[in-house]
Amino acid sequence: MIFIDTLLLGISSGAIYSLMALALVLVWRSTRVVNFAQASQAVLSTYVGYEITMRTHNYWVSLPVAILFGAALGSSIDLLFMFYLAKKVRSGPIAEIAPVIATLGLLGLLQSIIGLIWGNSFLQYSTPLSGKGFTFGNHTVPFSPQNLLIVLATALVLIVFGVVFKFTNLGLALRAASFQPEIAQLAGIRVGRIRNIGWAFAGAAGAVAGAVITPTSVLSPNSLDLLLVSGFIAAVMGGLDSLVGAVIGGLVLGIGFAFILQYVGSSVTFLAGFFILVIVLLIRPRGLFGHQLGRHA
Template sequence: MGRFLDLTLAGLTSGAVYAAVALALVLIWRSTRIVNFAQGGMLMVTTFLAYTVVSHGGSYWLALAVAVLSGLVLGAVVERLLVRPVEKRAPLDAVVVTFGLLVLLQGLAGMIFGGTPRSYPPGFGITGFRVAGHQLLFSPNDLWVILVVLGVMAALAVVFRRTSLGLRMRSAAFAPEVARLLGVRVGRMLTVGWALAAVVGAIAGVLIAPSTFVSPTAFDATLVFGFTAAVIGGLDSPPGAVVGGLALGVVLSYVSGYLGPDIVTFATLVVLIFVLMVRPSGLFGTSAGRRV
């Protein structure tokens, strides 16, 4: 029973990390109808900047602020310079651009920061809570990760459902021509969408960093798990991204603990295929056409 509880708690923690990445993917999809495969590279860059602050004596909170601000700028620049020129072309063009951007960012990070993995300090203690004489594999830092992800999810849900900004972003993504007739600055909304998604990704990078080493390719697997979580929950549902991330984290934790860590990647593929076959739009998603 103790092993099952430890695996469940460990799965919730890793699942929260996947959910954070999934939230960033969902935000871009909801605002621009593009799957951003460069998200892993973008959060890697912002995490390296945060690491630079920490390595020079800055606090965890200052590094987090730097990551958020740099993500805001990076997201806006990427949309303006790389995505906008291809946004009216075939949908595959934007996907190719994001793949190219991922390779470019990883190459630049390798040249600037080197390929040596770096350790990143956690925001809170990593010693597990002790309950009834049993030390859980669940620490204050794990609790911090889960609370931040839930908070980000709630904030995104409020933005998209309760604010005029969210309504304009959604209208710009689904019906740009109609939105322009109604006075919506479609180009500006797309930029805002990418900027906010990069901010969420930057937060995810800082949350992930203490549990892995920071390097140009350290977040590739996390991006795959995050994308799977987004598909499970539904690419247009922030709550679905969180539920999908937590569910995937728990399932993979059980697979790793009971069957072995070597088949975790295979299990992820099985889960992804199963969801696409049973419910292609995800557990909380709705079917909708892509903007052309």
């Protein structure tokens, strides 16, 4: 029984890691930037959702608003900031770490703005769904309706992205623009605009992650930082280029963490994450699903 309980917990947290990893992969594919600001974008969207529930007392209204806000935020960060950065910083020793630094700066900036508006104290973003686990007979599994929402939301996002990427012209343009930007441009794709859509998708995915995971804990300006780290580890494990890899990386990490938590102890989980990551990368330096002959960014 404990085994199944642990597995369920792992799937639920793995689903969230997958969403975060997906957001990072979407931005990486289109811009070659690891977007550390993703945590603060997601948290800001969640704060917007929180504000809406406070006004309307309805979680189901706040959810789509938060997602739309997340998409708008992602797209405006690309327009106002990353576009300019990519033009400005091209060479010199800083070129390689400039995007990392810039997004870390954005992370800090958004978090302090959130702190200035809402304060740094813990808030409770409540949902109508129960946080108590389902009961079968006399056994209560640690899997609540809220966990079910988390898994369903992740699955829905994956299906939507999957359909968009596989079956629409937009998806084809997105894949082309990330695979070979110059050639895609020659073929008439507006790479800049497509890139922006990638950022919007990423912002929306992050907002979903924030809005469904936060009710299970508390909301504070840096409450999603650890989620970002897990998501990043999952994305790197899956090979930063691959959407499927991000999802599988997230699930592997979530289930792995749950079992380590259950059978080894709570404080070594992230260290175990480090060792899992190192082993995966030493065997496949570009991740599980990354292209071995990736282009030189």
